[in-house]
Structure formats: structure tokens, C-alpha cells
Amino acid sequence: MDRTVDEDVSGAFSKGHPDALALVYERFGSLVYSIAVRALGAKSDAEDVTQQVFVSAWRSRDTFDPGRGTLGGWLVTITRNKIADAMRQRQRESRVLLQVAGGAAVQAPEAPADQVVDRIMLADELAQLPESQRLVMVLAFYSDLTHGQIAQVLGLPLGTVKSHIRRSLQRLRSRLEADGVAY
């Protein structure tokens, strides 16, 4: 019952369907790109990282094991690695620049805080919820409304709002836990 779009995309990908990469990109492109933008700032760097992540994911698709974690979590791990590479590259370049200019010590680049990545992954999972559940959860998280008030505001039965809240919280939590599996 809990079979999701993600699992289908992930299954097609791990079976090596060439066309599956397009589906994977469609599903996870904005997640990877958003993390890269937040980490690197410059959009052109984030675009390069996004390209590297998906090409690298395709080339190493044999190492993806759906039994060991989610495709989203695997892609986020690759994204972190590519971001780290991009930052090291930047550091090398700025060191050279500073040597040329005779400047002071180079600041170590900052890796994206785990919490930022987690928050972007949460936003991505929220975006996957059906519309009415998503609205309920956005109000539950970000407004001061009680579940009773949310029901009133959205014109939904109280029982529906309660079950949306319970199920969506559980789903978000277990999906994020699954995504967080480190390879």
C-alpha cells in the first residue's frame, strides 16, 4: 500500500533503463540543485554539480542497491561528495590567487550544514504529499493553528485533518530516516 512513485522510479533506474535517468532527474533534479545552490551560492557551480551528480549516478548505477536505502538518499550522498569536491577545487583556486597576490591564510570552505540539507529534503518530501495533505502539514508546521482551526480554515472534517497529520508526520519521518541512510 505504501508503494510510491519514488520506488517505481528507483526500480526502473536500478534495472538500468536508459530512459529512467530522465525520470530520476525529473523527480530529484530540483532536490539536488537546491542543495547545491544553498551550499555553493553560485548558480553556475550548482549547475555543474547537478550535472556531475546525475552523470555519476548513471555511471555508477550498478552500485545503487534499492534494498539498502532510497534513491533520494543515495543521490544526496553523491551530491554532498560533489559539493565537497567543488569546494576543494575552489579552495585550490583561491590559494593560488592568494599566493599570486601574496595574501593571508585561506579560509577553509564550509560544507553544507546537515540541517540545511535535511530541511531541503523535508521541503522535497512535503512537495510529494498530495495537495490537501501538504496544505494541512504546512499549516500544522508553520502557522499557530490547532488541528481544529486547520480543519475550520480548510473546510475539512476534523477526522480527516487528524489522520492527515498523523499519517503525514509518520510518512515524512520514515522517509527522511530512510533517505538519511549513509552509504
Place this chain on the structure above:
Amino acid sequence: MSHTDPMILALRALGEPVGTPRDDDHAQTCAHCRQQLARLSELVDLARSGGPVESLEQPPPAVWDRIAAEVAGDLAAAANGAATGNGTAVIPARMAEPARVDAGHGREESAADAAHGRRSRRARGRLATVLAGVAAGLIIGIGGTAGIVQLTRAPATRVVAQIELSPLPAFPQWQGTTGTAVMRATGSQQLMVVTLHAPQRSGFYEVWLLARNGVSMISLGDLNADQTGTFTLPPGVDLRDYSRIDISLQPFNGSTLHSKTSVVRGSLPAVALGAAPSA
């Protein structure tokens, strides 16, 4: 003793004081319930840390083109390597493109037309297989073509703000009426999703943007019979000026002007004011 109702744990994680003292006692002594509550509370803390929902950004279309070109290069190289073999290498005539049509994608024009056509058909067949698998899952999962749309058109809207609408003191007859406006941004436009909970009255409810001077107004449109509506904000409208939302009850008198009967009103929060559509 049975475990605490998961519903109560979920609401408590959100900070709502629900449940009985018995639930308190249980939650403190039962490792299972304590852990459940902690898991959900962590999620809520994560969501609420650092402001509103993170916005997801769509990569520019060129990024996919570059990925597809690079992967196509891999496949071509693999095909060349296997050219003397029995031709089992799988070569898509072109990579399927997500959510957009790309005109200039001809790679190997030297390939015989017949072979090219055969490969194209095969590639389409594979995509159909992939999609069929996806669709099969959707029938069990979230069902039907809506899910396909959700998949192939990645969610591109984000919530910018939620605005509570409440009656004005000057209109005591509307006390108890509530409304909400959820402002969303897509790549190119801003949407306002409005819901109202008002008594059924003769006439219809109309949604307006109201300027600071209290006089200038822009009509966004009428609410449906179920008192909801989704409206596109006029491109370029200055929300720092038109910063209030007003819902009026309009009589069926043919006038396009505001009836001066304001049902509920709300102000856009600061976060919405500078919210230019992300290009």
C-alpha cells in the same frame, strides 16, 4: 496498559496540549511511546527551525541537456566498442527528455535511416515500459494519471505565505466568519488560493487586493459555490502597496464595483511583499 494513541503523539509533537494525565504517565514510563514522540518532535523541530519551508529551485533546462549529452556520449562509446559483436548494446536513439521538448537532438546522422527508425521505436518501447511500471505502482499508490503528472511535472510551486482572513470590527454581522489565503509562487507567476467559511447569502463572494490608501482595489475574481478559488495575481502588481486581501459579498446588481460589504480581510506578511516570482 496499551500504548498512547499515535494521534495524540502526533499532535503533541506539534505542540498541542492534547490527551489525558494517563497519557502523560504512560508516555513517561513507556520507552516505545517516548521514542515515537521523540522521533516526531525531531521532525517538527527540523521543520520549524530557521523559518518557513525551504524553497526548491528548478535547475535551468540546459542542465538536463548537458547530462543527456554526456550520457549519450557514454552510450555511443560503448556501442562503438561493441560494434563488432552481435549488437546487443542498448542504445537509445535519444534520451527521453523530462517535461520539455528538445528540437535539436540529432546525434549520429550517418546512421542508416532504417536502423535509426528501429532504434527510435525501441527507445520509445522502453520508455513505455518504464512508464507502465510507474503507472502500475501509481494505481496502488496514489492512483491514476494525476500521479503521472505529478511525476513528470516536478512540483514547481512553493508556498510563500499563509494569511488569516478575519472579519472587520465594523461588520459585526460577519463575526465567526473565517478565511485563509495561501500565496504560492511558481516559476513565472504568483497564485492566491483562497478559502472562506461564511454563511450562504444571496449574492456572491468576490476577492480583492486592497491598496494602502484604502481606496484603490484590484478584483482577483469570484469564489466558487464551495467558497474557494484560485487566482493568479496580476503580473507586476506592487504587493507593498496592494498589501491587503479583502473578500466582499456582492449583490447581483450588475455593478463591478466593491459592494462596500467587507466580509473578511487580511494583510500580506512581510515575507510575501518582496516575493518576486523566482525566474
